[in-house]
Amino acid sequence: MAIIAPYDFDEHVELATFVDDQPAFALVDGTVRFPTYNQQVFEANVGLLCAERSQDYASLVTGGEDGRVMRVGLQGVEQVAEQERKWIDVVSCGPNNAVGFAAGRTVWVATKDMVRQFDHQRAVEGIAFAPKGMRIACSRYNGVSIHWVASQAAPVDLHWDGAHTGVVYSPDGRYIVTSMAENALHGWRLDNVKSAEGAHMRMTGYPAKPKSLSWSPKGKWLASSGAQAAICWPFAGKQGPMGKEPKELGTRADAIVTQVACHPVEDVVAVGYNDGMVMAVKIEDAAEALLRRPGKSAISSLCWDRRGDRLVFGSEAGEAGLITVSE
Amino acid sequence: MSDKTPVTVLTGYLGSGKTTLLNRILSDEHGKKYAVIVNEFGEIGIDNDLIVESDEEIYEMNNGCVCCTVRGDLVRVVQGLLKRKGRFDGILVETTGLADPAPVAQTFFMDDDVRAKAQLDTVVALVDAKHFPLRLKDAPEAEDQVAFADVVILNKTDLVNEAELVKLRATIRKINPHAVIHTAQRSNISLDQVLDRGSFDLDRILEDDPHFLDVHNHDHPDHQCDPDCDHHGGNGNGGGGDGGDGEAHAHGDHHHHDHDCGPDCDHEDHKLDSNTHDVTVKSISLRAGEMNHQKFFPWINKLTQIDGPDILRLKGIVAFEGDDDRFVVQGVHMIVEGDHQRPWHADEKRETRIVFIGRNLDREKIERSFQACVAA
Numbered sequence: 001m002a003i004i005a006p007y008d009f010d011e012h013v014e015l016a017t018f019v020d021d022q023p024a025f026a027l028v029d030g031t032v033r034f035p036t037y038n039q040q041v042f043e044a045n046v047g048l049l050c051a052e053r054s055q056d057y058a059s060l061v062t063g064g065e066d067g068r069v070m071r072v073g074l075q076g077v078e079q080v081a082e083q084e085r086k087w088i089d090v091v092s093c094g095p096n097n098a099v100g101f102a103a104g105r106t107v108w109v110a111t112k113d114m115v116r117q118f119d120h121q122r123a124v125e126g127i128a129f130a131p132k133g134m135r136i137a138c139s140r141y142n143g144v145s146i147h148w149v150a151s152q153a154a155p156v157d158l159h160w161d162g163a164h165t166g167v168v169y170s171p172d173g174r175y176i177v178t179s180m181a182e183n184a185l186h187g188w189r190l191d192n193v194k195s196a197e198g199a200h201m202r203m204t205g206y207p208a209k210p211k212s213l214s215w216s217p218k219g220k221w222l223a224s225s226g227a228q229a230a231i232c233w234p235f236a237g238k239q240g241p242m243g244k245e246p247k248e249l250g251t252r253a254d255a256i257v258t259q260v261a262c263h264p265v266e267d268v269v270a271v272g273y274n275d276g277m278v279m280a281v282k283i284e285d286a287a288e289a290l291l292r293r294p295g296k297s298a299i300s301s302l303c304w305d306r307r308g309d310r311l312v313f314g315s316e317a318g319e320a321g322l323i324t325v326s327e
Numbered sequence: 328m329s330d331k332t333p334v335t336v337l338t339g340y341l342g343s344g345k346t347t348l349l350n351r352i353l354s355d356e357h358g359k360k361y362a363v364i365v366n367e368f369g370e371i372g373i374d375n376d377l378i379v380e381s382d383e384e385i386y387e388m389n390n391g392c393v394c395c396t397v398r399g400d401l402v403r404v405v406q407g408l409l410k411r412k413g414r415f416d417g418i419l420v421e422t423t424g425l426a427d428p429a430p431v432a433q434t435f436f437m438d439d440d441v442r443a444k445a446q447l448d449t450v451v452a453l454v455d456a457k458h459f460p461l462r463l464k465d466a467p468e469a470e471d472q473v474a475f476a477d478v479v480i481l482n483k484t485d486l487v488n489e490a491e492l493v494k495l496r497a498t499i500r501k502i503n504p505h506a507v508i509h510t511a512q513r514s515n516i517s518l519d520q521v522l523d524r525g526s527f528d529l530d531r532i533l534e535d536d537p538h539f540l541d542v543h544n545h546d547h548p549d550h551q552c553d554p555d556c557d558h559h560g561g562n563g564n565g566g567g568g569d570g571g572d573g574e575a576h577a578h579g580d581h582h583h584h585d586h587d588c589g590p591d592c593d594h595e596d597h598k599l600d601s602n603t604h605d606v607t608v609k610s611i612s613l614r615a616g617e618m619n620h621q622k623f624f625p626w627i628n629k630l631t632q633i634d635g636p637d638i639l640r641l642k643g644i645v646a647f648e649g650d651d652d653r654f655v656v657q658g659v660h661m662i663v664e665g666d667h668q669r670p671w672h673a674d675e676k677r678e679t680r681i682v683f684i685g686r687n688l689d690r691e692k693i694e695r696s697f698q699a700c701v702a703a
Binding site for chain 1: 379380381382384386387388399400402403404407410411438439440
């Protein structure tokens, strides 16, 4: 059984998440809304471009057309950084409230006591902190650059031709996986990047761009959007997914998956589609449970709460909701 | 019309007047809101939240073929701009002076996310009248920009005399027979000549292109209608182009001050400015009767697959045997799209015409293979 509390914001939902257990929605008009917490609305940016929840679930961080990086919690908004007249294209949250953000070809990392700058030859479209937060991976055209956050040591460059738009570290830090503009994922085994063949993992076959990536607990599976089903690649073995078939979950003939979110405890994936439908699917047997019927537009963000009892979603047309799942 | 946001691409070599034009578009009272994507805020004198600075990022999508390059930064910025509904009436993209316009144009065809929300409207090239002859000698980019354009604005005409202007027009025509040419000083062009033209819109394509539809260019090479001649009652006056067919050239008040070379003109002995020797882009105009569709589609697909890198633009109207509707095609390098446009009018000659603009094109081969598609 699933119970939905619907919200209608009339603006593209960039991020739907939980902050201190309260549903939180960051909209592209620059507002962050907490509909269950005094219906609180904060103005974070003049035009919001990106947002991510902090790792401790206590705040979310936004980046905007106004060049500002803002942290928003239940109590209000504070500025993390500002780059005048730049669009903040991407933000990423690391351990200890570190924030990585990029505008064009420059990446900055803001920690409690410093802001560091990392320049690149090409625009950076994705940032991911390594699990311990010592390093950041920046995806860009033709690969990924991995920097040490606290030292000036030269970055490690992982090369693969093409436009890498997003990037994630596996929870154990052994893999880096990027989403590519040309409808594929590309991965590297970090323990083996020196060897030419061993390092690369090419995951293809998507009819659309696989923009949404989510790791199952302990990194056993990597779920991805961009096909008629959520494509789940097995990462449990030593070789990662190479030579193995991915699982296809929640297959529909007439829709494309736009968002995936792995359950925090169980091997279950929440799947959002381009027609607004949301399902929960078990990875093991692909058993499906409908959580939300199709709506007006594509699901643009999807997130479980920390225990996995509740799920929030948002869509491109601004429909959103809180889904409470019970057995 | 679709509900997609129209995108105008503004090209032009350094010093051609792009910034002046952008400043006008941003400050004029035209009642519309345009977002402007620039490479540098630089000279833009207006602080305006509708201006976005973006570094040109050329992405090769598949093995580095020129036909598969897009502007990665535009993919990101355009999507960002269009997440908010009804925010803009249109988007303008300013390219750098040295830019190849193809990746910008291809972005709007190759990227699914962009294509879902935005539509390429027109490619505009600004040309510095004084320096264009020199640019043809030292900057292939300047020639490419003209070859690629739907609208050419011959700017700074106050710096050249009448004779030079005539030669310039002829040179531009030689590079690009189907662009609409306007003259301007300090970029003082009426904005409706630049914005919302629908040059890539298959419903509107070629409808106001007098040269394309004028079948007499070869018969009267010295009697060309000037592209910005007003004799079809201004643009968008409903089928201005259609009247180009037949002997509709009887415009008593027409000033024949500009003796243009016709779009198909290939007269090697033409007394054009010596600059013309620097023109490396050629156009090939094809004309025939009704086509066999089973031959035509494989032909155009194969041709654009093989010669795509050399084809900058193509546009055409096709008459198919047994088909009451006009079929229109347009293309950029390997990208070709086509659709039925409207029924042929009763007084219209059912004729197929296609123009290719490009480099190293084998005229004889293209002509021969084209003629082989004619319905038996």
